[in-house]
Amino acid sequence: xxxxxxxxxxxxxxxxxxxxxxxxxxxxxxxxxxxxxxxxxxxxxxxxxxxxxxxxxxxxxxxxxxxxxxxxxxxxxxxxxxxxxxxxxxxxxxxxxxxxxxxxxxxxxxxxxxxxxxxxxxxxxxxxxxxxxxxxxxxxxxxxxxxxxxxxxxxxxxxxxxxxxxxxxxxxxxxxxxxxxxxxxxxxxxxxxxxxxxxxxxxxxxxxxxxxxxxxxxxxxxxxxxxxxxxxxxxxxxxxxxxxxxxxxxxxxxxxxxxxxxxxxxxxxxxxxxxxxxxxxxxx
Ligand code: KG4
Numbered sequence: 040x041x042x043x044x045x046x047x048x049x050x051x052x053x054x055x056x057x058x059x060x061x062x063x064x065x066x067x068x069x070x071x072x073x074x075x076x077x078x079x080x081x082x083x084x085x086x087x088x089x090x091x092x093x094x095x096x097x098x099x100x101x102x103x104x105x106x107x108x109x110x111x112x113x114x115x116x117x118x119x120x121x122x123x124x125x126x127x128x129x130x131x132x133x134x135x136x137x138x139x140x141x142x143x144x145x146x147x148x149x150x151x152x153x154x155x156x157x158x159x160x161x162x163x164x165x166x167x168x169x170x171x172x173x174x175x176x177x178x179x180x181x182x183x184x185x186x187x188x189x190x191x192x193x194x195x196x197x198x199x200x201x202x203x204x205x206x207x208x209x210x211x212x213x214x215x216x217x218x219x220x221x222x223x224x225x226x227x228x229x230x231x232x233x234x235x236x237x238x239x240x241x242x243x244x245x246x247x248x249x250x251x252x253x254x255x256x257x258x259x260x261x262x263x264x265x266x267x268x269x270x271x272x273x274x275x276x277x278x279x280x281x282x283x284x285x286x287x288x289x290x291x292x293x294x295x296x297x298x299x300x301x302x303x304x305x306x307x308x309x310x311x312x313x314x315x316x317x318x319x320x321x322x323x
Contacts, residue, residue, distance in 0.1 A: 045083030052091050059294070067099045074301020077105040077311075078321030079135060085317035093313050105311040106300045108292075109136055109323050110148070112259040114303065115289040115296035117145075123283055128253050130244055130272075133260030133292075134160035139202050139247045140323060142257070145303035148323045151247050152202025159236060159262050162206040166232055169214045170225050180229045181265050187226030189234035189267070192216070196235060202243050202250070209235055233267040241271060248280065257283045264290035 060066060075092035078085060096103040113129050125147075129140040137154040157165070160177060167176020172183065195212050197205035213232050216223060244256060258272060263284050272282050289296055 041081045041083050048084050048087040072102045072104050072305050074104045074106050076108045076297045078318035082317050082319045103311045104304045105315045106297050110300040111296040114300035115285040116257050118299050119286045127255035127257050129257045131259045132159045132262035137204050141251050146307045154204040156207040162210040166213045183226050184229040184233045187230030189230040191227035192231035194235040237268050237271040255281045261291040
């Protein structure tokens with residue numbers, strides 16, 4: 040409910056900022072720049088953060104630097120791994136995006152492939168709702184799937200010549216199965232769903248690794264908190280590929296990752312002005 044999300048942002052933003060400064064034991068004087076995210080996302084919530092950031096930047100006379108939310112998810116990894124440096128391949132999987140991104144440098148990206156329909160997180164949430172697990176579905180599927188057999192049910196995979204994804208076919212297949220067989224073992228269904236989406240992700244990842252000739256794969260976005268997907272990606276280490284994934288608390292949306300991306304934009308000399316506006320469908 041976008042309107043409620045915006046109102047909640049308004050209620051929380053001053054309090055959260057104050058608490059963050061207190062916990063870090065710093066004041067506004069210690070800050071180098073204000074780095075709000077300006078897209079992609081819900082326009083109302085984006086505008087709340089952006090208006091607050093602009094006012095703050097003006098009031099305390101610190102530069103304003105806009106951050107792309109997807110760049111933030113990638114930069115969450117730099118907080119967890121001090122040694123991680125581009126170039127690498129990022130598998131970006133969240134509630135609104137699923138992309139394979141060639142991270143050429145801290146602020147230079149090339150999208151190699153993306154979903155043609157649902158984002159992977161949307162598919163998790165929709166499946167969870169239909170099988171009666173509620174929202175947000177990802178963590179609930181993750182938990183229930185641990186009791187199921189990932190090989191119990193065969194589900195469809197959509198392949199493309201290039202590095203694009205599709206998750207609507209598998210989502211619909213799970214929903215149809217559940218409608219036709221209401222007594223189906225839900226844990227098996229969730230486990231099989233996780234296994235199939237992992238395979239889809241890893242097949243395209245392997246193709247992308249070949250295409251850009253890298254040995255480093257970095258996960259990002261809310262769905263990278265999924266324990267089955269994390270385990271499957273870790274197995275790529277046996278093939279000589281270095282695999283990084285953010286700390287669990289940095290996988291889903293958070294402000295620290297936006298600050299991390301903002302830091303790299305800052306040292307790269309980027310600067311926004313007070314005309315910076317929210318861009319709900321901002322691309323990398
Ligand atoms: O990255 P994120 O916090 O928000 C966006 O920027 O989109 O991702 C939210 C998505 C939701 O769809 C949620 O169900 C999913 O991440 N998610 C998970 C898990 N934790 C969160 N999906 C699968 N397994 C999880 N453990």
